[in-house]
Amino acid sequence: MSETPPLALRFALWAQRQAYVVPAPLRRLGGRTLRRFAHPGEQTSRxxxxxxxxxxxxxxxxxxxALRPMAAEPRPSVPPRPVEVTAFRRVRCAIATGVLDVGGAEEVAAFLARRLPAHTVDTAVIYSGTRLPGQDGVGGRLARALADEGVATHLVTPDDAADWMRSWRPDVISGHNADDWLLDVATEVGVPWVETLHDMHRFYHPDSWVPEGRRAQRIAAQVAVSDLVRQQYLVRNPGYPEDRLITVPNGVDAARVxxxxxxxxxxxxxxxxxxxxxxxxxxxxxxxxxxxxxxxxxxxxxxxxxxxxxxxxxxxxxxxxxxxxxxxxxxxxxxxxxxxxxxxxxxxxxxxxxxxxxxxxxxxxxxxxxxxxxxxxxxxxxxxxxxxxxxxxxxxxxxxxxxxxxxxxxxxxxxxxxxxxxxxxxxxxxxxxxxxxxxxxxxxxxxxxxxxxxxxxFSPDESLAGHARVLRAVALGERLPTQGWRADDA
Missing domain, CATH: 3.40.50.2000 (Glycogen Phosphorylase B;)
Structure with a gap:
């Protein structure tokens, strides 16, 4: 791209920088208009x-x-905390997400898909896309990686998601920024849903609070990845039962460190x-x-x-x-x-x-x-x-x-x-x-x-066990684990 962008793009960039003085409704409308007018996909660099x-x-x-990790891996001197998982029978969990390309929430979903089977939870991944709107390339990097590793994956649509659920018969669904229509399908089929709150971005506008209160009535339990996220959610949705919102911090996957x-x-x-x-x-x-x-x-x-x-x-x-x-x-x-x-x-x-x-x-x-x-x-x-x-x-x-x-x-x-x-x-x-x-x-x-x-x-086994306890409890109709993790544990 040249050092001097086209006039339309220069205007769009200037308007963005001045947008804070415009009332919010006009700002949102103007933002959509500017994106169409400036054609950023054609005029901006990457x-x-x-x-x-x-x-x-x-x-x-x-x-x-091309640099590969060193072969010798000394064991850490700080032992992980002991983890216990009580298992009576294996359960089946569908890991549901939206665009399965790259990103923090998607990495957590992939981590659970790979590792939950060791905690008596068999997994398959369902996702609704491989590319964000306007994204170049084929996308779907995580989707391909999981498939190459032998993890069951399936690209679902509103037309075939219910058939897939009835065929695979999950006992529970673990949601990770999945499209709302997938929750609708799960409700229709009768599969309980456990939402993972990776952050609170969906709830940072007051207009979202009332719809979320209605949506949450169909969610069997929620996992918050930090105490701050848990607190933020309960402030915005005070009607949600506190004992159904459990903090389970993310763990460090040994393969990634x-x-x-x-x-x-x-x-x-x-x-x-x-x-x-x-x-x-x-x-x-x-x-x-x-x-x-x-x-x-x-x-x-x-x-x-x-x-x-x-x-x-x-x-x-x-x-x-x-x-x-x-x-x-x-x-x-x-x-x-x-x-x-x-x-x-x-x-x-x-x-x-x-x-x-x-x-x-x-x-x-x-x-x-x-x-x-x-x-x-x-x-x-x-x-x-x-x-x-x-x-x-x-x-x-x-x-x-x-x-x-x-x-x-x-x-x-x-x-x-x-x-x-x-x-x-x-x-x-x-x-x-x-x-x-x-x-x-x-x-x-x-x-x-x-x-x-x-x-x-931040043991991966402890994080996995925390998710497994919640998912198993919901799948088997048992009492949820108590809220036992706090920030001062770290």
Whole structure:
């Protein structure tokens, strides 16, 4: 794409930046109009996905995605907590999701599909799509990976989903951001539904509260991935029984935290002594990539050896990516802000990183930050779901204020208004990132401790057992487990 975008796109980008002054109904209407008018799919660029290009111009590099984990894997010295699963008979669970491509909720769904059979819950995955609207390529990366591993998968439609359920006969369905029509079909067929609340984004507008109250009447139980998400949901849907909403934190899948040689990973990116912040995040409003990039410009001005590498898909909102790209290209440190696409080898990126950072408006329980900790990388997180548990009062990184203010009162109107405006946590975020750089030697010697704590505390078996207990109880008509996990457990 040329440095000067077409006039229509320039107007659309300018209008987005001014949208906070427009009343919400007109803003929503204008947003839809601008997207049609600007044709972002044709006029915007995409982040590069060539991981053989070095971050530092003129340096040698290698194929980062080709780096494989090291063979020897020392066992962590912190033992996982004991887990007990009571099993009387096996049950069948359909793991239901929407677009099965890449993303945190989809990764959790895939993790459960792979591992629940070891906890007496047989699984199949049903999904309704492989690509987001406007997404290029074939999509469906997770769908193909699961199928290649022998996990039963099925692409369902409103016309054939009921037939599939009657044929496979699940005892329970585990929902992960699935389309509402799938819940309708499950209700029709008579299969109980357990919803997993990965975050609260659907409920950040008051108009959603009453419909959710009606929808929740058809949900047998819900699993919240963090205490903050549980609290946020009960505030917005106070009629839902508290004893049917159980906190089960996500676990670290051992297959996703194997070690990659740090020296080789940094060499593949063309790095020597530079300080590298890595952010594994989609380019979208939730992840607040624009806010992160603009804040990092302040960090880079003070520390000329600091680099920021963002890796994630941009197709969720191409205009948002274009705003972020232009913001990054407009600052003096533009050559140290690297906006890349999806990386098929995130373990190598984390091995190369000195610190991990997310400036999100909301999360349920960030898998990316937890995997960073399990790789021994300290993290900077905003106050979102799971952050307090993962950071443990500063033992594993820095917690900064939510960019929208009070994390328990986040809503879409506030988030939309702050999309391209100065945010209240910018100074805190900059200070935390600068602190990471100044304390580089300390955090470097702490990598093994961080890794062992994360793997020991966030055991995949404990997370799986928690899901299995809820799913089995619903499938067999038994009493749900008590709410036993709290943030201070971490």
């Amino acid at each position: 982040p590069g996905e060539d991981w053989s290009v070095p971050l530092v111009s003129g340096r040698g590099a290698g194929d980062l995605e 194997r070690r990659v040689d740090r020296a080789r990973a940094r060499a593949a990116l063309g790095l020597t002594d530079e300080f590298l912040f890595v952010s594994l995040a989609r380019y979208c409003l939730q992840k607040n990539t624009f806010g992160l990039v603009t804040a990092f410009a302040d960090v880079a001005a003070e520390h000329p050896d600091a680099h920021l590498l963002v890796a994630g898909r941009a197709n969720d909102d191409l205009l948002y990516y274009e705003q972020t790209r232009q913001a990054a290209s407009s600052v003096p440190s533009a050559d140290r802000i690297h906006l890349r696409g999806h990386c098929a080898n995130p373990l190598a990126l984390l091995a190369a990183a000195d610190a991990f950072v997310l400036d999100s408006f909301f999360e349920g329980w960030s898998l990316a930050s937890m995997e960073a900790l399990a790789a021994g990388v300290p993290v900077v997180l905003t106050d979102v779901g799971g952050a307090r548990e993962q950071l443990a009062n500063g033992r594993r990184g820095h917690l900064v204020a939510n960019p929208a203010g009070n994390a328990e009162l986040v809503d879409w109107q506030v988030i939309n208004d702050l999309r391209y405006r100065p945010q209240g946590n910018r100074a805190d975020l900059v200070a935390a990132m600068v602190s990471m750089i100044r304390e580089r030697a300390t955090w470097a010697t702490d990598r093994e401790r961080l890794r062992e704590e994360a793997i020991g505390l």
